[in-house]
Amino acid sequence: MGKTLFDKVWDAHVVDSIDNGPQVLYIDKHLIHEVTSPQAFKELEERNIPIFRPDQIVATADHNTPTVNQHLPVRDELSRNQLKQLAENCEKSGITLYGLGHPYNGIVHVMAPELGITQPGMTMVCGDSHTSTHGAFGSIAFGIGTSQVAQVFASQCLLLTKPKSLRVSVNGKLKNGVLPKDVILYIISKIGTNAGTGYFCEYAGDVFEDMSMEGRMTVCNMSIEMGARGGMIAPDQTTFDYVKGREFAPKGEEFDKKVSYWKTLPSDEDAVFDKEYTFDAADIEPMVTYGTNPGMGIKINARIPELNDASFEKSLQYMDFKKGEYMLNKPINYVFIGSCTNSRIEDFRVAAQFIKGKQKADNVTAWLVPGSKQVESQIEAEGLKDIFEAAGFELRQPGCSACLAMNDDKIPQGEYCVSTSNRNFEGRQGQGARTILASPLVAAATAVLGKIVDVTKLLEHSYEEELI
Amino acid sequence: MEKFTTLHSTAIPLDIENIDTDQIIPARFLKATDKQGFGDNAFRDWRFDKEGNPNKDFVLNDPKFSGSILVAGDNFGCGSSREHAAWALVGYGFKVIVSSFFADIFKGNALNNGLLPVQVSPTFLKQLLNLIQAKPDTQITVDLENQTIFVADTDLKESFDIDPYKKTCMINGYDDIDYLLSKKKEIEQFEAAL
Numbered sequence: 041m042g043k044t045l046f047d048k049v050w051d052a053h054v055v056d057s058i059d060n061g062p063q064v065l066y067i068d069k070h071l072i073h074e075v076t077s078p079q080a081f082k083e084l085e086e087r088n089i090p091i092f093r094p095d096q097i098v099a100t101a102d103h104n105t106p107t108v109n110q111h112l113p114v115r116d117e118l119s120r121n122q123l124k125q126l127a128e129n130c131e132k133s134g135i136t137l138y139g140l141g142h143p144y145n146g147i148v149h150v151m152a153p154e155l156g157i158t159q160p161g162m163t164m165v166c167g168d169s170h171t172s173t174h175g176a177f178g179s180i181a182f183g184i185g186t187s188q189v190a191q192v193f194a195s196q197c198l199l200l201t202k203p204k205s206l207r208v209s210v211n212g213k214l215k216n217g218v219l220p221k222d223v224i225l226y227i228i229s230k231i232g233t234n235a236g237t238g239y240f241c242e243y244a245g246d247v248f249e250d251m252s253m254e255g256r257m258t259v260c261n262m263s264i265e266m267g268a269r270g271g272m273i274a275p276d277q278t279t280f281d282y283v284k285g286r287e288f289a290p291k292g293e294e295f296d297k298k299v300s301y302w303k304t305l306p307s308d309e310d311a312v313f314d315k316e317y318t319f320d321a322a323d324i325e326p327m328v329t330y331g332t333n334p335g336m337g338i339k340i341n342a343r344i345p346e347l348n349d350a351s352f353e354k355s356l357q358y359m360d361f362k363k364g365e366y367m368l369n370k371p372i373n374y375v376f377i378g379s380c381t382n383s384r385i386e387d388f389r390v391a392a393q394f395i396k397g398k399q400k401a402d403n404v405t406a407w408l409v410p411g412s413k414q415v416e417s418q419i420e421a422e423g424l425k426d427i428f429e430a431a432g433f434e435l436r437q438p439g440c441s442a443c444l445a446m447n448d449d450k451i452p453q454g455e456y457c458v459s460t461s462n463r464n465f466e467g468r469q470g471q472g473a474r475t476i477l478a479s480p481l482v483a484a485a486t487a488v489l490g491k492i493v494d495v496t497k498l499l500e501h502s503y504e505e506e507l508i
Numbered sequence: 509m510e511k512f513t514t515l516h517s518t519a520i521p522l523d524i525e526n527i528d529t530d531q532i533i534p535a536r537f538l539k540a541t542d543k544q545g546f547g548d549n550a551f552r553d554w555r556f557d558k559e560g561n562p563n564k565d566f567v568l569n570d571p572k573f574s575g576s577i578l579v580a581g582d583n584f585g586c587g588s589s590r591e592h593a594a595w596a597l598v599g600y601g602f603k604v605i606v607s608s609f610f611a612d613i614f615k616g617n618a619l620n621n622g623l624l625p626v627q628v629s630p631t632f633l634k635q636l637l638n639l640i641q642a643k644p645d646t647q648i649t650v651d652l653e654n655q656t657i658f659v660a661d662t663d664l665k666e667s668f669d670i671d672p673y674k675k676t677c678m679i680n681g682y683d684d685i686d687y688l689l690s691k692k693k694e695i696e697q698f699e700a701a702l
């Protein structure tokens with residue numbers, strides 16, 4: 041029987057196996073940030089264990105950082121302390137840190153791929169569940185808890201039971217206005233938020249083959265929202281072209297050698313998956329969520345379903361939506377374009393293309409938060425910043441920002457926010473805030489019109505018609 | 509890590525599905541750099557209103573219920589990988605979480621902190637919740653050695669699964685670091701062959 045992409049990468053990293061128990065899996069790259077690492081550093085220090093392979097660890101500051109005035113000292117004392125601890129810990133242990141203000145700084149899942157740290161066939165971990173993002177390159181990448189961060193610090197390995205395999209295929213061609221974010225929101229709305237629990241997911245089919253690396257990252261990013269530990273896409277020419285020439289990517293002959301290895305990774309024809317789902321690209325339309333988990337999504341022009349169960353009702357109550365009503369035309373006062381799901385250059389290009397020559401609606405506060413310093417510079421270099429500013433949008437500095445609202449970027453109580461992030465849990469974007477997940481195109485259109493609108497119609501007609 | 513063998517306790521029923529780690533511990537409390545104090549903010553936004561007054565409708569504030577077992581709805585612990593969620597539950601005083609389904613990362617985090625996730629069938633969960641609601645002083649026994657959960661003098665009894673390696677760790681209070689450090693030689697050999 042053939043092997044899956046996942047099998048191939050996993051098997052190449054098994055150091056040892058315990059009879060009837062987990063395996064010792066070698067980790068190539070360990071990414072860390074300020075929020076989930078301090079307790080792990082402390083644990084090692086208390087037990088007098090040195091960091092085993094500091095060269096294979098890369099640190100950034102992202103979760104807890106301000107997105108304005110990054111050149112000034114961080115105002116919030118607890119945040120400042122957390123950032124200081126990260127800097128001290130990295131310094132002491134010889135770990136490279138791209139801290140606040142560094143040209144390589146950014147959200148961990150945005151900066152590592154763009155620096156070429158993320159490569160096909162690797163095993164990668166980070167104390168953050170959206171580490172699944174890096175699977176877009178055909179690597180095994182997943183989020184871990186702080187105890188596991190300490191384990192990787194101590195041994196560059198983890199004790200793990202091999203997950204089962206799941207394949208989600210989407211074939212055909214996506215309609216105009218349907219973005220990778222819609223694809224993953226659609227999949228999760230169909231299979232639910234725990235369909236992937238216990239599995240590692242491979243995405244296959246035309247839609248993912250045709251997708252850019254940015255789009256693949258958006259899809260793999262949200263694998264965790266269907267319960268899967270991670271998602272993967274087979275590396276191909278698109279992947280190799282993206283990796284080539286990046287700062288920490290292999291160079292010259294070394295690169296060619298790697299590419300020949302990476303070409304052996306895609307799942308064999310006769311590989312068997314434990315579970316499979318197949319969808320048709322033609323059925324996918326721009327999506328929005330209406331509830332408090334990412335599986336509660338519908339096509340933008342559909343009605344909220346009418347279910348009778350307590351969790352569903354609790355969720356609608358929190359959102360202050362009614363069963364059977366339309367999401368279209370709901371007035372929206374906050375729009376957030378950012379987070380490791382949608383804060384790459386492609387996302388801002390899509391938004392700028394729509395926004396160009398238009399004005400932000402007066403009722404809307406819109407935050408555009410690039411995923412990294414590099415994305416920020418690119419936005420400027422490509423002239424997108426001028427488009428955003430002319431339209432009345434606020435471009436902030438990189439970080440996780442309103443995705444988890446640990447810093448000051450909080451959506452006020454009771455307000456709706458159309459957000460390109462990945463979680464619409466109660467209070468995720470601030471206490472009492474109500475999150476509607478969507479693509480950067482839907483978010484941009486919402487910001488311009490001040491309400492939820494059918495973007496596919498907008499692309500067909502002119503937006504002026506829609507305004508009337 | 510504390511050793512875990514058998515626990516007898518009353519339980520708190522939290523009959524809500526898909527409880528995510530943002531509810532267990534909201535992100536604004538993740539600024540600490542040690543593991544202490546998270547228990548005070550467990551389920552913060554359900555336990556307290558905006559002014560910080562206890563929310564009377566929330567089960568953790570109901571004096572009828574107490575104990576070190578939390579019985580919760582399906583798909584417990586989904587969302588963020590933050591281990592702070594496990595620290596918050598342990599800090600609050602829980603030793604066992606019972607649910608019909610646990611999210612992967614949460615389960616691992618719980619086990620790494622001596623907090624035992626007990627996965628039961630949906631029917632058993634429903635019966636258990638009903639029983640606790642009706643009789644809050646119901647004593648529940650969780651026997652890790654024999655992998656069973658039961659209520660004495662009733663026919664409520666079910667066995668549960670746990671990875672044998674993890675079970676040994678829980679019973680003896682070992683953690684994975686000890687094991688991994690014992691594998692240093694193999695790890696170095698693996699690296700040399702890369």
Ligand code: SF4
Nearest residue numbers: 170379380440443444
């Ligand atoms: S942007 Fe959001 S989801 Fe991504 S790493 Fe930051 S907090 Fe996590």
